[in-house]
Amino acid sequence: MKVAVKLRYHDPDWETYIKKLKEVTDAFILYDFAINTAFPDVEILITTHIERETLPYFPSLKAIFLFKTGMDGLPLDELKRRNIKVVCSHANADLVAEHAVALALAVLHRIPEFDRDLRRGMWSSNGSDYSWKSISSYHIGILGFGHIGRSLYQKLLSLNSDIMVLNKSGKYPENVKSAGSFEELTEKCNLLFICVPATEETIGMFDEKVLSNMKKTYIVNVSRAEIFKESDLYEAVSRDRIAGYASDVWFRQPSKTRRNEILMPSGCPFELFDRVVMSPHCAAHEVNAHERYIRSAVESCISYLQSGETE
DSSP: OEEEEEESSOOGGGHHHHHHHHTTSEEEEEEGGGOSSOOTTEEEEEESOOOTTTGGGOTTOOEEEESSSOOTTSOHHHHHHTTOEEEOOOTTHHHHHHHHHHHHHHHHHTHHHHHHHHTTTOSSTTSSOOOOOOGGGSOEEEEOOSHHHHHHHHHHTTTOSOEEEEOTTOOOOTTOOBOSSHHHHHHHOSEEEEOOOOOTTTTTOBOHHHHTTOTTOEEEEOSOGGGBOHHHHHHHHHTTSSSEEEESOOSOOOOGGGTTSOOOSOSSOGGGOTTEEEOOSOTTOOTTHHHHHHHHHHHHHHHHHHHSOOO
C-alpha cells in the first residue's frame, strides 16, 4: 500500500519515521499546498486533518491515521460513507490527564491569584484571606472514561479515593465507582473533570439547568469548550452558581498558522474572575509530545499494514 504523510509545513521530526515507513511500504511526504491533483494510488493517509474538499483527491483511500487526539473537524459523514477507517492517537492521554490535575490544583490552591498578588507585594488577596482548598476534601467526578479519563483516575487516586465516574459505554474496570446517570454525577460530585469528546450528544450538555444544580462545584475541562453553552457558563461563574472553572479549551482560538494573534478566549470576560483558571489549549504540548504522537501514528500504521490491526 502507498502511504502519504500529509503535512502543513516541513517537519524535521518526521524524517526518522518516514524511514521506518519506507522499510515496510512505499511512503512519501505530501504538503498541503501540493494537493492540486489526484493521488489515485494512495491508500493510507497520515495527518492531523483533512478537509471535505480534499478527500476527492484520494479516491483509493482506505485508512487515515491521525497524529493527534480527537476527530473533531473531520468530515466524518463522508469518511463513513466511503468506509474509510480513522484511527486517532491516544499517545498523550497521560499528559492531558496530568494537565487536568494541574488545573484542578491551580484553581483549588488559588495559585494564579496568589502569584499575581505577590508580584505586587500583596501577601493576601483581600487583606486577610490566603487560604486554599485541598483536593482530598472533595467528591470527585470524571465525565468520560476513555484513555484520558482512565489515566486521570489513576493519577487522582494518590490524592483522593472518593472518585465517581461516568462513561457512555457503561463499562468500567472492577472496583471503580460509577454514577448511574449524568444527573447523579453532577449532583453528588463537587469537583468534576470533563473528558468527553465533542459529539452531537455532548455539545451544549452543560446548560443553565445543569449548571444551576452544581453550586459549590469546581469544574475542570480538558474536553472541548462547546460542551458548555458559553453564555450559561459565564452566568454560572459571574453569579457564583459554581465554585470555580479551570479549562484548557475555549470558545475562541487562533488558527495554528496565526498562533501569535491576540485573541481573547471568549466573547464573555471570564478573565475577570479569580476563580477561573485558563490555559491556552496546551494540555498535550509537553516538550516531547509531538514526537510521541508521530511515533504512535506510525506504529499503528505499520501494525495495520502488517496484520490489518492497529496498535
